[in-house]
Every structure is written in structure tokens, then in C-alpha cells.
Amino acid sequence: MAETERVICRIDELVEGSLAVKFTIALSEPARDLPCFAIAFNGVVYAYVNSCPHQGTELDWQAGQVFEETGLYLICATHGALFEPDSGLCVGGPCHGAHLRPLAIKVSGTDVVLSCPASILHTPGNEKRES
Numbered sequence: 001m002a003e004t005e006r007v008i009c010r011i012d013e014l015v016e017g018s019l020a021v022k023f024t025i026a027l028s029e030p031a032r033d034l035p036c037f038a039i040a041f042n043g044v045v046y047a048y049v050n051s052c053p054h055q056g057t058e059l060d061w062q063a064g065q066v067f068e069e070t071g072l073y074l075i076c077a078t079h080g081a082l083f084e085p086d087s088g089l090c091v092g093g094p095c096h097g098a099h100l101r102p103l104a105i106k107v108s109g110t111d112v113v114l115s116c117p118a119s120i121l122h123t124p125g126n127e128k129r130e131s
């Protein structure tokens with residue numbers, strides 16, 4: 001399966017439990033840019049599609065602000081859903097039990113590198129919910 005690797009940022013741009021680094025993945029059918037973000041949490045880098053499982057809005061209330069005030073959870077600015085940073089599981093709010101869509105990411109030297117097989121962009125499930 002085709003896989004593309006791409007440097008998202010430098011590791012020192014990710015501050016533990018703080019601002020996310022935002023990026024996009026170009027989709028071809030239909031053509032659009034998929035909003036995504038990368039974070040650091042407990043010494044590990046994670047990346048997710050920036051789309052709340054509840055209604056599909058981006059999580060951040062200001063660019064890159066995806067952590068709530070304690071830095072322990074990600075929060076959706078629209079209706080306040082809380083997500084575990086390391087699993088993407090929603091643990092509170094209208095989409096409780098749903099997951100953010102994870103992306104394969106790794107650290108290589110000082111770079112944060114996204115691995116992006118086409119299949120991850122078309123995995124069924126976690127579609128937005130109406131409520």
C-alpha cells in the first residue's frame with residue numbers, strides 16, 4: 001500500500017499539554033484539505049484529524065488551542081467534549097465513547113514525521129453524529 005511520509009514540524013515546536021501544531025492532508029476525492037493536529041502528551045507525540053466525532057467541527061477555539069486548562073484532556077470548543085490525548089477517546093460530552101481519528105506519527109531525529117497511508121483516510125466509523 002502506498003504510504004507517504006512528511007515532516008510536520010520539529011519536535012521542539014510541540015509543547016507538552018499545550019498548543020497543537022496544525023497541518024492538513026490533501027485529499028483527492030473529493031479534493032479538499034483535511035485539517036489535522038499534532039500534540040505532545042506525557043513525552044509522546046500524537047496526531048489526530050481535527051474533526052470532533054459529534055458534529056465534525058475543528059476542536060480548537062483559537063488556532064492550536066486543543067487542550068483544556070489543566071492540560072490533561074483535549075476539548076472541543078463547540079460543545080465541550082473531552083478527549084484523552086493519548087487515545088482520542090471521548091470521556092465526556094455529547095460524543096462520549098467515540099474517538100478522534102488517529103494518524104500515524106513518529107519522531108525521527110528532531111523531526112515529527114507523519115506516515116499517511118491512503119487507507120487511514122477512508123476507515124469507516126467515527127463519522128460525525130447528529131444531535
Ligand code: FES
Binds near residue numbers: 055080081094
Ligand atoms: S462538535 Fe464537538 S462537542 Fe459538539
